[in-house]
Amino acid sequence: MAQTDPLNLDSMLCFAVYAAEHAFTRFYKPRLDALELTYPQYLVFLVLWESDGLTVKALGDKLFLDSGTITPLIKRLEGRGLVRRERDKQDERQVRIFLTDEGRALREKALAVPLAVGKALGGDARTAAMLRDSLHRLREQLDAADA
């Protein structure tokens, strides 16, 4: 029974993505509460744990976010002593974000988070990897459409 209505909610890919995103946020909430981080803050740490000292711009490019989102987010983390902001000496337009010892130490606790995801998905890493790659292609197609 094919879906004939082009405006049927449950047949729409966009809504499936939207609903899955919220489900992830709900799933992460109690796990990230243990780190006192929101999900976007967690993403920032994922980036910084891999490459400390990035500029706001570079961070935004990685996460597909702009300064309007990142600047206040970082300031909240700075207020809690988890990161440090430092203006670049070579190019004074740029602000670089550095982890403090406390921010670096958070990484240990964070290791539990992907483990919980793996468990929830039944340990099928191959299926998850394929889905991830499909989503990457989807994002590229959507971004390319208006370029």
Add this chain to the structure above:
Amino acid sequence: MAQTDPLNLDSMLCFAVYAAEHAFTRFYKPRLDALELTYPQYLVFLVLWESDGLTVKALGDKLFLDSGTITPLIKRLEGRGLVRRERDKQDERQVRIFLTDEGRALREKALAVPLAVGKALGGDARTAAMLRDSLHRLREQLDAADA
């Protein structure tokens, strides 16, 4: 080359979902501007066009949203004359949402939106449907994990 770091951003399914969701929002923005709707407002109309007169609760169940999100959203639509709110006579706790003629008329313009998505994805409806189903399963697994 297997990904060994469990906290690597680009290998994470959650980030792929997160990034795809934002890409969809960006893609929809100019198309929904033509209807003067935000994406969540568009979702509400998708539901109402299919089943008019739902309660706030039923709407929330469909979209995985709560009254804290839906109530103010609906009030904005009501202020623009696109929907009407009416307290249920049988059960006065409930508020039912009805489309106005103007709200119903929006549907014509909305038909262009899924067409644009189809075009952006290269018309491969089968791949899109499989991805959609995978995301539905993902959402169910995540929701089931804490039940």
Add this chain to the structure above:
DNA sequence: AACAATTCAATTGCGCGCAATAGAAATTTC
């Protein structure tokens, strides 16, 4: 019937997420 527990919508508070704008710094152009 009286009381307790549940359900539903609304509200408050806070953190995204993005458009639009501003202002400073760097780069390009002439």
Add this chain to the structure above:
DNA sequence: GAAATTTCTATTGCGCGCAATTGAATTGTT
């Protein structure tokens, strides 16, 4: 090298999205 353009961060405004709470209406219990 002066002027125009671009780049980068920060700010403002607005609409989600959700936790927590409130108050009214309904249902369940005894």
